[in-house]
Amino acid sequence: MRALITFFVELCLLRRPPQDLPASKVLLGLTLVSDLVVGLLVGVTAGLPWLTSLLQGVAEILLMMTALYVALTQLKLRARFLQSATALLGSGALLGLVAIPPLSLNPTGSQERDLAALGAFMLLGLVIWGILVTGHILKHTFTITLGQGTAIALAFQIVAVTLVTSLFSSL
Template identity: 75%
Template sequence: MQALIRFFVELCALRRPPQDLPASDALLAMTLVADLFVGVLVGITAGLSSLASLMQGLAEILIMLTALYAALTQLRMRHRFTQSATALLGSGALLGLLAILPLSMNPTGSQQTDLAALGAFLLLALVIWGIVVTGHILRHTFGITLGQGSAIAIAFEIVTVTIVTFMFGGA
């Protein structure tokens, strides 16, 4: 377990590629559950109900995995799905855990305090780093540059937020 956590830390530090993960359906399932669990914790910390957090987390994961599968299938690289999906889910869970602290500083609350401003800054830094990590994973998955992978990550994030907001409102 420690080796797996260390791998995801190194992946998020851009020192390991997703293809270093074993292509394991069990590992994919484990990271899916971890990412969903962390997503619910993040949602609750941000002030959502546990049900709303769960539904949004499920929608985000479904959108991400569907888009990844479709792109890999279209490019005849479907054999990379398990490792890429595991890397995206595992890094998402790790970065989500890190986001709990800045979210607990109430960065989106009505009162503007120095602590809330620090929380907002840290949260912004994590969002940017998450885009870079996703770009890193996509770079190795599709054989593109980090800039191209990051651009895809930004576009995907915009589309996902738009879809989830449409489905669940501003909650």
């Protein structure tokens, strides 16, 4: 377990490629559950109801996994799906855990505004870092440049956030 955590830390530091992961359905399932649980914690920490948070997490994961599977199938690279999906889910879970402390820096009251601003600034940095990590994974998955992978990651993030928030805004 420690080796897996170390791998995901190194992946998020852009030191390891996703192909260094074993192509394992069990590992994919483990990272899927981890990402869902962490996403639920992040949503609740951000003030969302737990059901809304869970549904948003499921929708985002379905969207990401479907887009990845379709793209890999179209490019005849479907054999890379397990490792790429595991890398995306595992890195998402790790970055989500790191996001919980800044999310909790949103106290109310006039004196704590600086603390809330610090939390927001840290979250912005994490969002940018997450897009870069996804770009790194896509770079290795599709054999493209880091810039291309990051551009795809940014575009996907914009579409995913827009779609998921509009789907669940009434809950």
